[in-house]
Amino acid sequence: MVSSAVPPCPHCGQPLAPFRLPDDGGWDGTFQYACFNDECAYFVHGWAWMEEHYGVRSSYRYRLDPASGQASPIPVWSRTALRDRIIEDDVLAASPDEDVIPGDAPGQGGEGI
Amino acid sequence: MVDFKTVEVETDLLILGGGMAACGAAVEAAYWAKQHGLKVTLVDKAAVDRSGAVAMGLSAINQYVGLRDGQNTIKDYVDYVRNDLMGVTREDLVANIARHVDSTVHLFEKWGLPIWKDEKGAYVHEGRWQLMINGESYKVVVAEAAKNALGKENIYERVFIVGPIMDGERCVGAYGFSVRENTFYVFKAKAVIAAMGGAVHVFKPRSSGEGQGRAWYPPWNAGASAYFTLKAGAEMTCQEVRFIPVRFKDAYGPVGAWFLLFKSRATNALGENYMETRKPELENWLPYGHVKPVPANLRNYLGMLDVMEGKGPILMRTEEAIQKIAAGSGDEKAAKKKLKELESEAWEDFLDMTISQAILWAATNTAPEEKSSEIAAAEPYFIGSHSGASGAWVSGPKDLAPAEYFWGYENMSTVRGLFCAGDASGASSHKFSSGSHAEGRIAAKSAIRYIVDEKPAAPALDAVKVAALKAEVFKPIETFQQFKGATTQSDVNPNYIRPKMFQMRLQKLMDEYAGGVTSQFTTSEALLKKGLELLAFLKEDAAKLAAADLHELMRCWENFHRMYQAEAHVRSIMFREETRWPGYYFRSDKPKMDEKNWHCFVNCRLNPASDEWEMSKKPIVHMFQQG
Numbered sequence: 192m193v194s195s196a197v198p199p200c201p202h203c204g205q206p207l208a209p210f211r212l213p214d215d216g217g218w219d220g221t222f223q224y225a226c227f228n229d230e231c232a233y234f235v236h237g238w239a240w241m242e243e244h245y246g247v248r249s250s251y252r253y254r255l256d257p258a259s260g261q262a263s264p265i266p267v268w269s270r271t272a273l274r275d276r277i278i279e280d281d282v283l284a285a286s287p288d289e290d291v292i293p294g295d296a297p298g299q300g301g302e303g304i
Numbered sequence: 305m306v307d308f309k310t311v312e313v314e315t316d317l318l319i320l321g322g323g324m325a326a327c328g329a330a331v332e333a334a335y336w337a338k339q340h341g342l343k344v345t346l347v348d349k350a351a352v353d354r355s356g357a358v359a360m361g362l363s364a365i366n367q368y369v370g371l372r373d374g375q376n377t378i379k380d381y382v383d384y385v386r387n388d389l390m391g392v393t394r395e396d397l398v399a400n401i402a403r404h405v406d407s408t409v410h411l412f413e414k415w416g417l418p419i420w421k422d423e424k425g426a427y428v429h430e431g432r433w434q435l436m437i438n439g440e441s442y443k444v445v446v447a448e449a450a451k452n453a454l455g456k457e458n459i460y461e462r463v464f465i466v467g468p469i470m471d472g473e474r475c476v477g478a479y480g481f482s483v484r485e486n487t488f489y490v491f492k493a494k495a496v497i498a499a500m501g502g503a504v505h506v507f508k509p510r511s512s513g514e515g516q517g518r519a520w521y522p523p524w525n526a527g528a529s530a531y532f533t534l535k536a537g538a539e540m541t542c543q544e545v546r547f548i549p550v551r552f553k554d555a556y557g558p559v560g561a562w563f564l565l566f567k568s569r570a571t572n573a574l575g576e577n578y579m580e581t582r583k584p585e586l587e588n589w590l591p592y593g594h595v596k597p598v599p600a601n602l603r604n605y606l607g608m609l610d611v612m613e614g615k616g617p618i619l620m621r622t623e624e625a626i627q628k629i630a631a632g633s634g635d636e637k638a639a640k641k642k643l644k645e646l647e648s649e650a651w652e653d654f655l656d657m658t659i660s661q662a663i664l665w666a667a668t669n670t671a672p673e674e675k676s677s678e679i680a681a682a683e684p685y686f687i688g689s690h691s692g693a694s695g696a697w698v699s700g701p702k703d704l705a706p707a708e709y710f711w712g713y714e715n716m717s718t719v720r721g722l723f724c725a726g727d728a729s730g731a732s733s734h735k736f737s738s739g740s741h742a743e744g745r746i747a748a749k750s751a752i753r754y755i756v757d758e759k760p761a762a763p764a765l766d767a768v769k770v771a772a773l774k775a776e777v778f779k780p781i782e783t784f785q786q787f788k789g790a791t792t793q794s795d796v797n798p799n800y801i802r803p804k805m806f807q808m809r810l811q812k813l814m815d816e817y818a819g820g821v822t823s824q825f826t827t828s829e830a831l832l833k834k835g836l837e838l839l840a841f842l843k844e845d846a847a848k849l850a851a852a853d854l855h856e857l858m859r860c861w862e863n864f865h866r867m868y869q870a871e872a873h874v875r876s877i878m879f880r881e882e883t884r885w886p887g888y889y890f891r892s893d894k895p896k897m898d899e900k901n902w903h904c905f906v907n908c909r910l911n912p913a914s915d916e917w918e919m920s921k922k923p924i925v926h927m928f929q930q931g
Contacts, residue, residue, distance in 0.1 A: 212597075215560060216431035217384060219596045233422075240423050245438055247420075251428050261375050263429045264422045266436055268649075271632060275567050 200226035200253050202233035207255060210276040218256070222278055226253040229270055237264075308486045308778060310770065313460070314762070315345035317751055318493035320465050320478055320532070322348030323356020324443075324737045325499035325689075325726025327450035328408065328744025329751075333497075334453035336752040346454055347491060349464040349483065349500075349858070350524065352447040356501060357522050357687075358737050362439040363657065364430050365419070366736035368409050369402050376432070378402045379928045384433070385734045387595040389693055390884050391903055392542065395927040396700035396709055397732035400746060401739045408742040409435070417445045446741065463489050464858050465500065465528060466777050468536040468722070469765060470912070475536050475722035476763030479773045483858050488774045494760045495721045495751040499744055502694070502727035503527035503686040503869045505807065508815035508822070510683055511554050518660050520549050520556040521685045526862035527869035529728035530686065530694070534868050537912040538717040539697040541730040541905050541922070543869075544876035546684035547692035548604055548825065548888050552620065553680040557661030559620060561653045566646070568625035570607070570679060572615040582606035589886070589897060600691050604681055604887025611680075612824055619676035622650065626673040647673050683821050684888065686869055688727045689740045692888075694873070695730025697907055697922070698723070701746075706925040713754045715747035718909075721760060723747040731905060780851035780860040787850070800850035803859035806842070810867055813838040818874050819889040828893040832878040839871050871917075872908055879919045880906045 197207055207224035226234065237250030251264035252273070267273055317337065319329045326346060333344045348355055369376050381402040386393045413419050420428035420436040428436045451459060462484045469477035469492065477492040504521040511518035534540060551559060562568040571577050586593030589602055607618050626646045633642035650672045654662040664670075670677060688695035696717040700709040715723050725747040726740035735743055754760075780803075787799035795802055814820055817835030819827035827835075846864055851857040882898040883891045905922040 213431070213563060215563070215597070217434070217597060218432045219380075219384070221596060236423065241420070245418055245420055247438075251422055254429075259376075261370075261373075263375065263426055266420070266428050266430060269629075271629065 197224055197255070197257060200228065200231060200233070202226065202253055203228050203231035205231065207253075209278045210273055211278060213276075220256070220258055224255040224257055225265060225273065227274060227277060234267075306486055306781065308481070308488045308774065310488045310490065310774060312490045312492065312770075313345060314492045315458075316342040316494050316755055317344045317748070318477060318491050318496045319344065319346040319499065319748070320497065321356070321499035321501060321529075321726070321728075322346065322350060322352040322447070322461070323499065323501055323726060324358055324446065324740040325728070325744035325747075326356070326497070327352065327446045328741035329497050329499060329725060329748035330450035330744075331411075331453045331748075332745035333748035333752055336749055340752065340756050342752065342755060343458070344454055345458050345460070345491065345493070346450070347460045347463050347465060347478070347480070347489075349462065349528075351461045352451060352459065353444050354447075355524075356443065357525065357689075358443040358446070359522060360657070361442050362737060363437065364439070365409055365412070365435045365437055365738045367401075367405050367433050367734065367739040368427070368435045369406055369433065370427075371403070371406050381433070382928050385732075387592060388597075388599045388691065389545070389733055390589070390592045390599060390601070390897070391899075392545065392693065392731070392884070392905060392924065393733060394700065394709065394731040394905075395925075396705040397698070397729070398734070399704055399927065400701045400714065401732060401735055401743050404746060405739050405742040408745065409738050411449070412442075412446065412738070412741075415445050415449045417442060442737070460489070464861060465532065466861050468496070468532050469763065469773075470536060471763050473537065474720045474760065476760075477765070478532070479777065481777055481854070481857065483854050486854075488777060490765065490770055490773070492763045492765060494755045494762070495723065497723045497725060497744070497747050497751055498529050498532050498696070498717075498728040499725045499747075500528035500532065500728065501525035502688060502692070503530060503866055505811065506686065506814055506866045506870050506873070507683040507818070507820040508811035510680065510821055511556075515554060518555060519685075520551055520682050521687055525727070527686070527865035528862075529696075529724070530869040530872060531865035533696040533717055533719075533722065533724060533728065534872065534910045535912070536717070536719045536722050537909065538719045538722060538724075539907050539909045540872055541695065541697040541907045542688070542693035542876075543730075543872040543908055544880055544889070544906055545688075545693035545733075545885065546873065546888050547687050547690055548601075548681050548684050549691075550604055550607065550679055550681050552661050553617075553678040555658060555661035555664040556682060557654050557658045557664075559679055562620050562622065562625065566622070566625040566629065566650070569621045571619055571621055572610040573617055573619065574615055576610070576615070578606045578610045578618070579603070582609055585609065601885040601887035606887075608681060608825065608887060617678045618680065620679045621676050622672040623674050623676060626650070643673060647671075681821075681825065681887070683815075684819075684825075686727070686873070688730050688733060689735040691733055693731050693733045694869075695728055695732075696724040697731070697905075698729045704927065706927075708923060708925055714750045715743065716750065716754065721754065723751045723754075777861075778857070780849045780857055781853075783848060784850035784852050788852075794852070797850070800848045801845055802850055803856055803863050806846070806849060806860075807863045807866070809842055810863060810870060813842070814870055814874075818870070818877065824890075825888070826890045826892050827877065828891060829878060830893070832874050835874050836871070836878075839867070839874065842867060868910075872910075875917055875919060876906050876908055879908070
């Protein structure tokens, strides 16, 4: 699903895809956008950057909140992380305001993971 | 009788506690005190490097608003907190912390805490408010700054604070004892900051017997803040708002990584996802049932409903998640390799944060790639800095607080000279580690201003009063020495009760009558009244607590403190005639939320003169547009 109002990834120019937010993320919508292009330089370089600077096997993807326009890196531990949360075109088109998937985490209250 | 020497310490500002709030207070107080030639003293029952709830480290900072980059607004944070607490929050306090917390996080970074950033310097957000950190030594970094600011000569470690010293209605210090040496301490001060954490083990824990001591929240947080503020005569708030986290059962292993990293499902024994099947239940808790994210207590409640219907146990489907990821990674060889990798990550997740969960897995032959593990709602905790809200009723800041919430100095309790921060101050949830530190800074700056502006007289304390306090503190040791020969088994004695037995009695009555784990978090007025009756007997027997040594003396006083937290809780649940946080506790006789009559704070106070409890409603004044 690519909304015409949603800008492309500023790092690779590819379209962003909507993904369902994890319930404990604290965001107040049900979905946001991220760049899931595995060739995106931001994502590709992120692995080496995180390993070198923080000693972790992690990278990040570009994330955009469509409501506020705010963006930030969201951490991913594998190429497949968050991918199963990508929302297909027809689901989002059919129920844009619905909770497309009920929150799937019990109440941890947001401390750590 | 062992001879205990008395040490008297005079200071201007006394900071009690050594966790995040106390460290924030130390750093800020040192700065302002230097400008006014004042002395600041900090007292911690442990060692500041590894004391408080952050002792073991954290993998994320959970409150960062991002004001400078326009990521969020203060209103955004207030909305988030208010919704999660089902409308009950002091918006002035939450806003005050939210506007200062970012600068605290920037200080952490300056002091050397690694906060994850991308190549351009943008913080890596795990969630809207959460920043990823390399946080194994988070507390050590924060403690170092506090210690450097105060100077080690002004820090007393391994000193347990028993209670407040009052001069009329003014708090002028604290008294306690060393847990390592035979020393009684009297600290005299012009102002005091209480930051001694919340309370755990008030209720019977899931992990009992051989598992005793395991808890989600650190077991050394034993209600010292609640007791101190109650005994000073301070008004308390939200004493009914406990927190119950859902964790891997019995060892409290974190569930977050399983949901976020492994994409695992939690289901009941029938394989049903209660977050989907129980979704209609959210309609009964409007308007909060409709907010995003769904309040933590409502998410808890949906799972509890399955358990109460006999559909338990609730399972984290680890095997399904791991197999699914492995299968999606390519051919058989790649899948096998991925499986191994995921298995390691699963164990590492626990070894990083909750080693006891890894031990439990090993002890029960649990292979996460082969079988599910049970998750469950834990016992209730008193943690006003997290998703609970219990603490003292404190003044808001002059520029934000409505008249009802302002009495001169921000974060000052209703007792003059007594300031509160972190778990000690109530109705300002979701401060977490960074917000608690920020609130400690706020309280400290305010307390120094109080000392400078009001010029409170140096406290007078005569020798007779000191001797009386000393006798009170060491009475359990004297009791043990006096009666230990009456029986051959020192635990069983008609003349005294040891702290472990005392704790079990407290936990049992709270569990059975105040809605603990074994009563499925459900209670009623009749049960609460019975609980109060039993609490009165326990209080009577508290006069016969006995301690064989200093360590046990600390245990005596910890449990004494817990008993007061327990009574404040029972009375507050009984006073609030509704069920508002069904996933934290459920009043079976008042099963619905009553916005008309109970959209308010429940406050309580233990009148120092009459020793009677006073209960009251306080209005919720909204600063921000609802909706």
